[in-house]
Amino acid sequence: MPEVLLLSRQPLAKRPLQDWLDDTADSIVLVTTPKAVEGAEDVLAEHFPRHLLVDDYHSWAAERAAEEAAREHGVDLVASTSESDVLRAARLRERLGLPGQDTRSALAYRDKVVMKRLAREAGIRVPAFAALDGPLDLLDFIDAEGFPVVVKPRSGAGAEGVAILHTMADVTAFLDRQRTSDVPYLPGQWMAESFVRADFFHVDGIMRDGRLVHAWPGQYSGGLAERVRDQTHVGSVLLAPDDDRTAVLMRFAADVVAALPAAPLPLAFHLEGWIGADGVPVLCETACRAGGALIAEAYERSFGIQLAREGLRAQCGSGLALAHQPAAPATALGWVLLPPGHGTFVPPAEPCPVPGSEVTPLLEAGTRRQGVEHVADAAARAFVGAGTAEEVRKRLADLLDWWYATAEWR
Incomplete structure (x- = not known):
């Protein structure tokens, strides 16, 4: 097994890296935070005896300490679990002369201005955009x-910090956010693009050397930034193999991956885009990591592959568990994150009656909330299966009717 420097701020109690990776104690040098190992100190001691705990994880000092640890242990690979580590991991590889995704590729998958310039140069349709x-x-x-205009951080994720501006009053409100923004209002940090009115889709899978290894598209219930603004649910349904849009989106994802600088080792990817009235897809953005919310779990239920796990293992030198394109998902499947409301949560008194549904509460009864705070925020999550994608959509609609009629916020 190769020696691997692993950058991860994921809580070990929630993301069991020790179960995802082989021979962790012998091959992994883990760089993480004290908060990430709270409640899992025994796991850290048993599986990651070679570790470095850093308080200010995203600081320059932490990055320098990671390089020193890599040199001390003579690592062969650098891996990461979070999108925020993609670029720093690539820079470490280049400085150490190690294989894997380089800075040029990492920057294209992190900086949305660079990404869209490259896509546009390759003939891929993108919204009008500009660096701010x-x-x-x-x-x-x-x-x-x-x-309307969409303003977003160039290296953001999960629709964090995104603002949709419809009037000059919205512009003023966006500028007034500067004092409290986590993203500095400085050159190189922000971009603007035209708002696209069209159905919104995602494609997820594994890529390698500028090509898709396997992937599948799904259709979102709506925009992600709009979810927080409108305080509503967000969900997705996997497209059917015979849906014309499936082939369109698979070709589109292949074109986008080919347009951006390739990474030699396999990586998970998550792509978002629209299909306009003329049937031509438009790129929203893509990332070299597994999709968030319930996307990775839906993929696992459909194809037997947990994309975050598969992508991390590949970064660490392990072979792929799935190395070909499946013909179809194992079942028609959809998911939804059900929103928290305003007040004290009173969950539904009875189980969901919708056939094929699986609802899991994420909040305890009596929890007080003040609405949706971020894209993945939820009071409950749900999966729905059926014989066809159309039936999944109908059952999801019934599930939403049931939730909004029976979940209370007092």
């Missing part, structure tokens, strides 16, 4: 493209 180095760039973009 100051407020006048935003005003110039609005003058040129009109409202």
Whole structure:
């Protein structure tokens, strides 16, 4: 087994890296945080005796300490579990002369301006966009493209920090957020793009050397940034093999992966885009990591592969468990994150009556909440299976009717 420096701030109690990786005690040098190992100190001691705990995980000092640990232990590979570590892992590989995704590839998958420039140069349709180095760039973009405008962090994830601007009052509100923003209002940090009105999709899978190994598309219930704004649910349904959009989106994902600088070792990927009225897909963004919310679990239920686990194992030198494209999901499947409301949670008194449904509460009765705080925020999660994708959609609609009628917030 190769020696691997693993950057991970994922809680060991929730993401069991020791079960995902082989011979961890002998091959992994884990760089993590004290918070990530709380309640799992025995796991850390048994499976990751070579570890480095850093308090300020994203600091320059932590990155320097990671390099020193890599050199001390003579590692062969650098791996990461979070999107925020993709670029720093690539820079470490280059500095140490190690194989894997390089900085050019990592930057294309992290910086949405770089990503969309490369996609556009390859003939892939993208919304009108511009880098924002100051407020006048935003005003110039609005003058040129009109409202509505989407403003987002160039290296963001999970729709964090995204603002949809419809009026100049919204512009003022966005600028007033500067004092409390986690993303600094500085050159290189923000971008603007035209708002796209169309059905929203995702494609998830494994890629290697600029090609898809395997993947499958799904259709979102709506936009992710809109979920927080509208305080509503978010979900997805896997597309059927005979749905015309399945082939369109699979070709689209292959084109996007081919357009961006390739990584030699397999990586999970998550792509989002729209299909316009003319049937041509438009790129929203892509990332070299497994999809969030319930996407990875839905993929596992359909194809037997947990994408986050598969992608991490591949970074660490293990072979792929699935190395070909399946013809179809094992079953028609959909999922939804059910939103927290305002007040004290009173869960439904009876189980969900919708056939093929599996609802798991995520909040205890009596929990007080003040609505949806981020894209993955939920009071409960649900999966629905059926014989066809269309039947899944109908059952999800019935499940939502049941939830909104029976879950109370007092």
